[in-house]
Amino acid sequence: METILTLNNLTKRFGPITAVKDLSFTIEKGNVYGILGPNGSGKSTTLGIVLNVVNKTSGDFQWFEGNESTHNALKKVGAIIERPNFYPYMTAAQNLKLVCKIKDVSPDKIDEKLKIVGLLDRKNSKFRTFSLGMKQRLAIASALLNDPEILILDEPTNGLDPQGIHQIREIITKIAGLGTTILLASHLLDEVEKVCTHVVIIRKGEKLYSGRVDEMNASHGFFELKASDIIKLQELLKKHPSIGKIVPKENCLTAFLNEPMEPETLNTYLFEHGLVLSQLVKRKESLEEQFLQLTNQISA
Numbered sequence: 001m002e003t004i005l006t007l008n009n010l011t012k013r014f015g016p017i018t019a020v021k022d023l024s025f026t027i028e029k030g031n032v033y034g035i036l037g038p039n040g041s042g043k044s045t046t047l048g049i050v051l052n053v054v055n056k057t058s059g060d061f062q063w064f065e066g067n068e069s070t071h072n073a074l075k076k077v078g079a080i081i082e083r084p085n086f087y088p089y090m091t092a093a094q095n096l097k098l099v100c101k102i103k104d105v106s107p108d109k110i111d112e113k114l115k116i117v118g119l120l121d122r123k124n125s126k127f128r129t130f131s132l133g134m135k136q137r138l139a140i141a142s143a144l145l146n147d148p149e150i151l152i153l154d155e156p157t158n159g160l161d162p163q164g165i166h167q168i169r170e171i172i173t174k175i176a177g178l179g180t181t182i183l184l185a186s187h188l189l190d191e192v193e194k195v196c197t198h199v200v201i202i203r204k205g206e207k208l209y210s211g212r213v214d215e216m217n218a219s220h221g222f223f224e225l226k227a228s229d230i231i232k233l234q235e236l237l238k239k240h241p242s243i244g245k246i247v248p249k250e251n252c253l254t255a256f257l258n259e260p261m262e263p264e265t266l267n268t269y270l271f272e273h274g275l276v277l278s279q280l281v282k283r284k285e286s287l288e289e290q291f292l293q294l295t296n297q298i299s300a
C-alpha cells in the first residue's frame with residue numbers, strides 16, 4: 001500500500017502549552033481519515049504542521065515516503081484550513097481562474113470541479129451571493145483544481161445548517177470515491193462515523209486510538225448482574241476466562257467481556273456453581289459512550 005503521509009513523534013509546544021504531544025500515525029492512499037478530538041485537542045495545529053504553516057517543536061513528518069521535498073510534495077496536496085476567502089464581486093468561475101493562475105494549473109478543470117461540488121449552474125454567480133455552504137463547496141472545488149493526491153479539510157461542516165452539512169459530507173464521499181485520499185479534522189463523532197474509513201482520536205494533543213472506524217466499536221460488551229450473594233458472584237466471575245474487568249456499582253456488578261459470551265452461557269455457569277442471579281442484563285457501549293470514555297480517560 002502506498003503511504004501518503006507519516007507522522008513520527010510529532011510535538012508542538014506554544015510556551016507552556018503542549019498542543020501536540022508525541023503524535024504518530026500513517027495515512028495510506030485511498031482511505032478517508034478523520035482526526036477526531038474535542039475543541040483544543042490539537043487537530044488544527046497538527047494539520048498546520050504537516051502543511052508547513054506551523055513550525056514543529058520536535059519529531060518529524062514525511063510526505064510520500066520522503067521521496068520529495070515538502071515544498072514539492074505540498075503541490076500534490078489540496079487543503080482548506082481556514083474560512084473560504086474569495087473576492088466577493090467576482091463570480092465563482094472568475095475566482096477559480098485566479099486560483100489556477102496562482103497555483104499555475106490549467107483553467108480547463110474549472111467546470112469539472114464545479115460539477116463535483118454541485119456549483120456548475122452557479123459558476124457565473126458572484127461569490128457574495130453564495131450561502132456559507134456554497135462558499136465552502138467553492139473552497140473544495142478550488143482545493144481540487146490541481147488534482148491533489150490528498151484533500152485536507154479542517155472542520156469542513158462547521159457553522160453549516162443540516163442541509164449544508166449533508167451536502168458537504170456527500171461531496172467528500174464522492175471525492176473519496178474518485179480515488180482522492182482525504183484527511184479531515186472534526187470534533188463530531190457522527191461526522192467521522194458517516195464519512196471516514198479510519199480515525200485518529202486525540203485529546204490534549206495525545207493519540208488515544210487509531211484504526212478503522214468499523215473496528216472502533218469492537219468491544220464485546222458487558223453484563224450488569226445482581227445476586228443476593230454479591231461476594232460469591234464476584235469470585236465466580238473472576239474465575240471465568242471470558243470475563244475481564246469487574247466494576248462494582250451500588251448493589252450490582254458490571255462485568256466486561258474479553259471475548260463474546262451469550263447471557264445463557266453465563267447464567268448456566270453461575271447456576272452450576274450454586275449461584276442464582278436476580279438480574280442479568282447484557283449491554284454494549286455505543287460508539288458515543290466509547291468515544292466519551294476514551295476522551296475523558298486522561299485527567300487534566
Ligand SMILES: Nc1ncnc2c1ncn2[C@@H]1O[C@H](COP(=O)(O)OP(=O)(O)OP(=O)(O)O)[C@@H](O)[C@H]1O
Pocket residue numbers: 014017018019037038039040041042043044045046187
Ligand atoms: N498560535 C498559538 N499560540 C498559543 N497557543 C496556541 C496557538 N495555536 C493553538 N494553540 C493552543 O494549542 C492547543 C491546540 O489547539 P488547536 O487549535 O490545534 O486545537 P483543535 O483541536 O484544532 O481545536 P478547535 O477544534 O477548537 O480548533 C489549544 O490549547 C490552543 O489554545
